[in-house]
Amino acid sequence: EAGVAQSPRYKIIEKRQSVAFWCNPISGHATLYWYQQILGQGPKLLIQFQNNGVVDDSQLPKDRFSAERLKGVDSTLKIQPAKLEDSAVYLCASSPGLYSGNTIYFGEGSWLTVV
């Protein structure tokens, strides 16, 4: 079974530029998550989708971050304009159902450095 796929793996941009990350979850998984993980910290949920609807985006900085999951499959996360403090690993993850307690399967992450 293919895992969660993410791209690009690494990205370096200057502050105020924009960047987009792509995620393809495990086939059939209804729930998709985007997490931000700053070095030395645990993953922080940015947004959670159930199919193509948003379940939780309370910690998404909406003035600069946006995410969509068209057709309930792939998802993109965009940052515009980027700030230095956005340097982090952006983890996409998926799980089979809506309710927590299911296994969350993570991708390898997209490493962002803002200079």
Place this chain on the structure above:
Amino acid sequence: TQLLEQSPQFLSIQEGENLTVYCNSSSVFSSLQWYRQEPGEGPVLLVTVVTGGEVKKLKRLTFQFGDARKDSSLHITAAQPGDTGLYLCAGAGGFKTIFGAGTRLFVKA
């Protein structure tokens, strides 16, 4: 706001030693999960505990869920260099899963 506190934040031990890491909260969770994350990879689930007081064993790893379902511990017996990594606990309830900041374990050969 639900918070999960993990301790210690960092642990460096010799191969063969035993260790315990802790995950504490003031909130009650439906279940609690432990993940391990190796450098450059995403976290991978180790175990899910659901019932208060539950103990699960995975080879040399023993996981316990507190009676009140607010805390958990992970005990590793005879640690090996392959156990090196970031250990994350995650509390689940309703639609949400929240992660602690993790315990970074380094096992020296």
